[in-house]
Amino acid sequence: LEIPAAISQAILAFSVNEKKINKKYLIYYLNYLEGFVDYFSSGTTQANLSRDKVEKFTVLLPALEEQQKIANFLDEKTSQIDLIIEKTKQSIKELKKYKESLITEAVTKGLNSNVEMKDSEIEWVGSIPKHWEVNYLNQFFREHKKKNIGLFEKNLLSLSYGKIVQKDINTKDGLLPANFGGYNIIKNGDIVLRLTDLQNDKKSLRVGLATQRGIITSAYVTLRKVNEVISEYMYYYLHSFDICKGFYGLGSGVRQSLNYDGLKKLKIINPPLSEQREICEYLNKKTNQIDTLIKKKEKLLNKMENYKSSYIYEYVTGKKEVM
Secondary structure: OOOOOOOOOOOOOOOOOOOOHHHHHHHHHHHHHHHHHHHHHHHOOOOOOOOHHHHHOOOOOOOOOHHHHHHHHHHHHHHHHHHHHHHHHHHHHHHHHHHHHHHHHHHOOOOOOOOOOOOOOOOOOOOEEOOOOEHHHHHOOEEEEOOOOOOOOOOEEEOOOOOOEEEEOOOOOOOOOOOOOOEEEEEEOOEEOOOOOHHHHOOOOOOEEEEOOOOEOOOOOEEOOOOOOOOHHHHHHHHHHHHOOOOOOEEEOOEEEOOOHHHOOOOEEEEEHHHHHHHHHHHHHHHOOOOOOOOHHHHHHHHHHHHHHHHHHHOOOOOOOOO
């Protein structure tokens, strides 16, 4: 703490005997101890550290002069690593932003920049190719409801960060029902939307495309096509609508929720099927390339964060000596 301040009672503050301990050295040492928080903590629903436990932490204390040398050395080294970490995080952020803009541009403008355009009369879309149509969602999709009665289907699926992923049906983690009879059976090509708590729409990733048969919570809205349309194209379109905060404000009630009846008159763009297919092939290729690059950068990020932690560990525990 560098200025006088009032803090929450949930935060433990303590002063340091500066004749024995260098503050910066202690901060680095506590940073090292952070890896053992789970070991020291207690509590069933929320892990907590008590003041008594913190006071019993053992701290390795070299001579004050050496503490200062270690702190200065780690300041220099960790600042170099932090710079790489920050640049990598910024690069990942820019790649994700580029990916979203690429999807939105392709699904609303097409792949031919020379085509004649017209006003779509959809605010977030703007102009679209003149030969594209504008329709309502319910002209191509209906809500699909088929409960897992008899528990025949056991492939548990979940909508996570815009992807429909498999989950272990026998897991003890998370909030799961006593049985899955009330879950909805979905199949490849279905579009799943999480349309609850729209007022808390901080990070929009509410739309997923099913690539396999399985069961998913009936709290989500499942769309199944009933007319000629490429489901994957419509997934990309609704994903872009989501990113533009399109669902925000459409809901009703205290928790701002939306159901199929409130969604069925949503205006959608309908390019010719051949163009829908071309757009999907283009986006699949480009987004896979971007995702691969993001994963490489996330791997580097993890490596640098581990590198920083190991640096702190080695010098505050005396494994290495500052020359």
